[in-house]
Amino acid sequence: MKNILFYSEDLAQVEYSPTHPFKPMRAKQMMDLLNRYGLLEDTQILEHPFLEEELLYLFHTPDYIQALKTCEHGEFDINLLTYGLGTHDNPIFKGVYSFSLQASGGTFLGAKKLAETDATFAFNPIGGFHHAMRDHAEGFCYINDLAIALHYLIKKGFKCAYIDIDVHHGDGVQSAFYDDNRVLTISIHESGQFLFPGTGFENEIGEGPGYGYNVNIPLLKDTDDEIYLYAFEEIVQPLLQSFKPDIVCIQVGGDSHKDDPLAHLNLTSNGYEKVLTLIKQYSGKVLGTGGGGYNLYKTSALWTLAWSTFAGIKPVDNFMGVVGGMMFGPEMDAGSLYDNPYHIGGLTKEQCFSYARDVVDYIKQTVFPIHKI
Numbered sequence: 101m102k103n104i105l106f107y108s109e110d111l112a113q114v115e116y117s118p119t120h121p122f123k124p125m126r127a128k129q130m131m132d133l134l135n136r137y138g139l140l141e142d143t144q145i146l147e148h149p150f151l152e153e154e155l156l157y158l159f160h161t162p163d164y165i166q167a168l169k170t171c172e173h174g175e176f177d178i179n180l181l182t183y184g185l186g187t188h189d190n191p192i193f194k195g196v197y198s199f200s201l202q203a204s205g206g207t208f209l210g211a212k213k214l215a216e217t218d219a220t221f222a223f224n225p226i227g228g229f230h231h232a233m234r235d236h237a238e239g240f241c242y243i244n245d246l247a248i249a250l251h252y253l254i255k256k257g258f259k260c261a262y263i264d265i266d267v268h269h270g271d272g273v274q275s276a277f278y279d280d281n282r283v284l285t286i287s288i289h290e291s292g293q294f295l296f297p298g299t300g301f302e303n304e305i306g307e308g309p310g311y312g313y314n315v316n317i318p319l320l321k322d323t324d325d326e327i328y329l330y331a332f333e334e335i336v337q338p339l340l341q342s343f344k345p346d347i348v349c350i351q352v353g354g355d356s357h358k359d360d361p362l363a364h365l366n367l368t369s370n371g372y373e374k375v376l377t378l379i380k381q382y383s384g385k386v387l388g389t390g391g392g393g394y395n396l397y398k399t400s401a402l403w404t405l406a407w408s409t410f411a412g413i414k415p416v417d418n419f420m421g422v423v424g425g426m427m428f429g430p431e432m433d434a435g436s437l438y439d440n441p442y443h444i445g446g447l448t449k450e451q452c453f454s455y456a457r458d459v460v461d462y463i464k465q466t467v468f469p470i471h472k473i
């Protein structure tokens with residue numbers, strides 16, 4: 101099988117808390133859509149295995165892992181705050197350690213299958229915890245499944261590109277490979293001026309051997325498909341052409357969408373699909389994960405499009421607007437995975453475009469020469 105999907109019913113049921121915005125349930129909604137649109141042919145569906153503890157140390161510190169282990173029973177201790185555990189964003193809940201091991205186990209096995217078999221695409225919707233740091237939890241993320249999988253792949257000798265289209269800067273993955281040229285790390289996001297984690301500016305381009313191998317494309321809030329695609333095509337396309345990765349790892353956060361309640365970019369499903377198609381053109385094998393995305397229906401629809409794009413299977417809609425006998429999602433959206441076109445205009449458009457042009461020019465001047473572009 102060329103396409104591998106990770107799905108575990110028990111993992112999709114996990115909640116950080118009833119009011120916490122991060123919902124693994126999006127994976128179940130995605131499965132409903134994949135079934136509905138006939139997208140699971142020729143697909144191997146695997147349960148998430150638990151990651152072996154020793155693999156955590158490919159990225160995380162033993163102290164942090166010990167602290168996270170003590171959270172397994174859901175008991176708070178004031179000392180855990182040192183590790184970012186027990187905060188509003190990263191609550192301590194019963195089973196948090198096993199949840200993290202299982203979620204990251206999917207991403208890791210995906211990487212292993214791409215490395216060892218003829219599989220060309222592996223997707224873990226309950227993965228993409230790009231904010232988790234070496235020694236602390238951050239931004240809804242406890243274990244950085246992406247950093248662990250990428251460390252494994254580069255140890256095996258693969259050249260990897262990491263592309264992060266979540267609306268938030270992928271700061272944890274950046275920190276993992278900031279001085280390493282074996283991973284070309286690219287994050288395109290709403291500027292840290294306005295949004296968590298407050299980093300990811302265009303001048304953060306790596307250090308030491310990794311100088312020029314860390315690329316950030318911050319964008320102004322309100323940025324729409326047209327401006328996003330301009331920046332993406334100008335920067336990411338030439339970099340992928342020049343770097344020629346063996347494996348591309350992509351974090352498909354759904355929160356760059358215009359209907360996301362926690363952020364302020366204005367992408368539609370059309371913009372997402374174009375970006376994903378462009379990445380596919382320059383990628384041999386693809387390891388995909390979910391990520392953020394707090395409009396739950398939209399996020400599962402975007403992941404369905406990501407699946408369709410990378411798996412190379414076109415959606416077929418035999419059941420217009422109905423899943424399991426019930427209307428699914430907002431009625432007007434339920435019949436299609438696609439949004440109507442959406443454009444901003446006037447002064448806002450000019451400001452967003454001008455900001456994007458400055459960022460693109462800066463990267464062309466600083467990063468491109470290192471890659472002989």
Ligand SMILES: [Zn+2]
Binds near residue numbers: 266267353391392393
């Ligand atoms: Zn996000």
